[in-house]
Amino acid sequence: MPMKYYLAVYGCQMNISDAERAAAVLEQIGYKKTLNMNEADLILVTMCSIRQSAVDRIHGLVDKFEIIKKEREQTLPAGRQVQTILTGCVLKRDKKIFVDGFDYVLDIKDIKRIPQLLGAKTKIKNQTDYLDITPKYENKFSANVPIMTGCNNFCAYCVVPYVRGREISRPAKEIVLEIKKLINPTSPRLRGAKEIWLLGQNVNSYSNVLKNNRIVKFPKLLEMVNSIPGNFWIRFTSSHPKDFSDELINAMATCEKVKPYLNLPIQSGDDKILRAMKRFYTVEGYKNKIKKLRKSVPDIALSTDIIVGFPGETKTQFNNTVKLFKEIEYDLGYISKYSQRAGTAAAKLKDDVSTEEKKRREKVLTDVLKQTALEHNKKLVGTTTTVLINEPKNDFWLGKDEHYRTIKVYPNKTASQIKIGQFVKAKITSVTPFTLTAEVI
Numbered sequence: 001m002p003m004k005y006y007l008a009v010y011g012c013q014m015n016i017s018d019a020e021r022a023a024a025v026l027e028q029i030g031y032k033k034t035l036n037m038n039e040a041d042l043i044l045v046t047m048c049s050i051r052q053s054a055v056d057r058i059h060g061l062v063d064k065f066e067i068i069k070k071e072r073e074q075t076l077p078a079g080r081q082v083q084t085i086l087t088g089c090v091l092k093r094d095k096k097i098f099v100d101g102f103d104y105v106l107d108i109k110d111i112k113r114i115p116q117l118l119g120a121k122t123k124i125k126n127q128t129d130y131l132d133i134t135p136k137y138e139n140k141f142s143a144n145v146p147i148m149t150g151c152n153n154f155c156a157y158c159v160v161p162y163v164r165g166r167e168i169s170r171p172a173k174e175i176v177l178e179i180k181k182l183i184n185p186t187s188p189r190l191r192g193a194k195e196i197w198l199l200g201q202n203v204n205s206y207s208n209v210l211k212n213n214r215i216v217k218f219p220k221l222l223e224m225v226n227s228i229p230g231n232f233w234i235r236f237t238s239s240h241p242k243d244f245s246d247e248l249i250n251a252m253a254t255c256e257k258v259k260p261y262l263n264l265p266i267q268s269g270d271d272k273i274l275r276a277m278k279r280f281y282t283v284e285g286y287k288n289k290i291k292k293l294r295k296s297v298p299d300i301a302l303s304t305d306i307i308v309g310f311p312g313e314t315k316t317q318f319n320n321t322v323k324l325f326k327e328i329e330y331d332l333g334y335i336s337k338y339s340q341r342a343g344t345a346a347a348k349l350k351d352d353v354s355t356e357e358k359k360r361r362e363k364v365l366t367d368v369l370k371q372t373a374l375e376h377n378k379k380l381v382g383t384t385t386t387v388l389i390n391e392p393k394n395d396f397w398l399g400k401d402e403h404y405r406t407i408k409v410y411p412n413k414t415a416s417q418i419k420i421g422q423f424v425k426a427k428i429t430s431v432t433p434f435t436l437t438a439e440v441i
């Protein structure tokens, strides 16, 4: 019987991508994937540290693993036991805590050591960096391609620089090669990806020096990926507003495969709070960049990230965020209530906005967002859009269009031809703030 592994993946697309690399390592040493945690010989967790609630969830898992281990070990052959690995974004202080609850707590950069830890005899290819490991891509039509790791920004509320280290950009040539393989429809493992997500904690500061000393910055990288022949979409995340340049706006406007959607996290609509968050841009500067972007890419769909209830945020300061939301008219927004993370600069500040008030602020912004998104969407009724199908439902398919809008696609007579991972043209028939309904044409 082959050994089985179960993946518990938490957090962002980068963690999903990391888990795909860990899975590739495990498969190289003969492990097979299971979707049932209770029958696994190895449980690998990629953890997220962005909020305390995410860390608390891992504590809950430790208790669960104890029970699984005891139950499974009664049925396993002598000498065989269930093992657990914790990796992903783990703070140094949490590593010390979790070392008792897991068999191994590993830096994500050290996943190459997994075979050695598990006593595997099979040797895996010697990669110098963990990003050199070819992932076991889970999604056959949408692929995550990390272009850099780490972050140099140290925003006051964020643990990422502490868990991922400083920024390191992958060689541009390596990224282009990986994407060429991903979009190749004859590749047996990948079957032709239709959507490529370029990932990094701050893709806008991507920088790679070529052998001839030429520097490839993110806009140039977009151009290089865009020039790869094939029918695929390019998306990217995350973007820091301070590094969102005119060159990038120009690349977004001229690269036809780069789709008109941007997530540009503002985090607060108040300059004093932005300074306290150590974000290093102003509301006015952000608005100017959006203005330029809209001029160059008029149909751009915009989303943002916001933290409500940052330490010291007054009602007036929060109202500045509401004002900004109304002014920008986002299509999508990821609104989170501030929670203290040990080790960050903000942890030294008093978490003085009550939970009730944070909830109220979250609701106020959500209401504004719903209103602006609905107004935008209403204008789309009767127009056509291209949808990348990603999930079948009972009587419709779910997909995303070029603007990253969620679309419910209903069939017409040719509907049986529709497959997951296919681009279809559809006419929008009705809308809600965050979902559009369309019919295949």
Ligand code: SF4
Binding pocket: 151, 152, 153, 154, 155, 158, 159, 160, 161, 201, 202, 238, 240
């Ligand atoms: S830029 Fe993003 S990842 Fe980096 S510290 Fe700020 S919030 Fe965290």
